Amino acid sequence: AKADGRNAFRFFDPQMQQLLAERLKLEDDLKQALSHSQFVIYLQPQLDDAAKLVGAEVLLRWQHPEKGLVSPLEFIPSAERTGLIVEIGAWVIDQACAVLARWEKSADTRSLTLAVNVSARQFHRADFATEVGKALSRHGVSGERLKLELTESLALENVAESAARMQELRSMGIHLSLDDFGTGQSSLYYLKQLPLSQMKIDQSFVRDILTDPNDAVLVKTIIGMANNLKLEVMAEGVETEAQRAYLREHGCTLYQGYLFSPPISVAEFERQFLAAPLA
Numbered sequence: 594a595k596a597d598g599r600n601a602f603r604f605f606d607p608q609m610q611q612l613l614a615e616r617l618k619l620e621d622d623l624k625q626a627l628s629h630s631q632f633v634i635y636l637q638p639q640l641d642d643a644a645k646l647v648g649a650e651v652l653l654r655w656q657h658p659e660k661g662l663v664s665p666l667e668f669i670p671s672a673e674r675t676g677l678i679v680e681i682g683a684w685v686i687d688q689a690c691a692v693l694a695r696w697e698k699s700a701d702t703r704s705l706t707l708a709v710n711v712s713a714r715q716f717h718r719a720d721f722a723t724e725v726g727k728a729l730s731r732h733g734v735s736g737e738r739l740k741l742e743l744t745e746s747l748a749l750e751n752v753a754e755s756a757a758r759m760q761e762l763r764s765m766g767i768h769l770s771l772d773d774f775g776t777g778q779s780s781l782y783y784l785k786q787l788p789l790s791q792m793k794i795d796q797s798f799v800r801d802i803l804t805d806p807n808d809a810v811l812v813k814t815i816i817g818m819a820n821n822l823k824l825e826v827m828a829e830g831v832e833t834e835a836q837r838a839y840l841r842e843h844g845c846t847l848y849q850g851y852l853f854s855p856p857i858s859v860a861e862f863e864r865q866f867l868a869a870p871l872a
């Protein structure tokens with residue numbers, strides 16, 4: 594009864610009530626967004642050591658009728674809570690495959706990859722790999738063109754199950770990248786059991802790499818771990834030439850960040866980064 598009393602108090606707190614109302618409104622708006630095609634994908638280029646384009650990360654945006662372009666940070670948590678992320682995520686993968694299918698037509702773009710972020714709720718569904726496979730064949734795209742970015746917590750939630758799911762995806766040629774690396778506490782022991790292709794250093798470590806000795810040590814450790822596991826290392830959030838130089842000096846080979854470009858629309862990306870016009 595005491596606990597109930599406390600909940601009741603919280604419920605009638607006008608501030609709490611407003612928050613709750615806003616949350617419900619957002620969830621309702623998200624359903625609308627799906628049925629009214631208000632989502633768009635943006636692309637952020639990924640480059641290698643020689644500053645050659647190797648692909649892009651797919652980043653979701655919500656083209657809201659009143660609010661304009663809404664960041665995923667504002668709506669992904671809601672989409673995860675309600676489970677809508679499963680449908681939204683499937684839509685993102687389908688869009689990525691459609692872009693890859695178009696790039697398949699030119700020799701310049703045929704080898705580029707697209708990296709798509711995947712939520713735990715999506716990944717842990719039994720039919721996830723099957724659905725990704727269907728999207729690839731729907732667009733006639735080979736699995737090697739697609740990379741999925743998974744977080745540490747997602748991968749380590751249930752290592753045995755995750756490893757099996759990841760193996761399923763790998764057998765379709767799909768590459769797997771461990772996103773936001775360094776923010777969790779993965780041990781080498783568990784990471785060794787996962788069929789990863791890449792580790793992605795979180796931007797929070799890249800940001801202060803030249804000013805915070807702790808971050809510098811961490812980044813060096815991450816790169817060492819990746820080399821140990823024979824994985825590629827991609828740094829995200831690279832904003833300055835000095836950061837890139839430091840990262841390169843310590844063995845990083847792939848880069849993404851405002852130094853090269855912010856995330857931009859697919860049309861803008863093709864205009865800026867692809868030499869020949871596509872059909």
Ligand code: C2E
Nearest residue numbers: 652653664665666685710711712830831832850851852856
């Ligand atoms: P993330 O996967 O860590 O993506 C990197 C974020 O850093 C992106 O934010 C990107 O715009 C931003 N960024 C890129 N370069 C720089 C830089 O040089 N400096 C700084 N300060 N930031 C940079 P964005 O696009 O707002 O996405 C936020 C998060 O939303 C992503 O973080 C990802 O976790 C999630 N997200 C985005 N799209 C999807 C999606 O399709 N599905 C799922 N499940 N999550 C998504």
Ligand code: CA
Nearest residue numbers: 650710742772
């Ligand atoms: Ca990511």
Ligand code: CA
Nearest residue numbers: 773795796829
């Ligand atoms: Ca990140």
Ligand code: CA
Nearest residue numbers: 797801805808
């Ligand atoms: Ca720091």
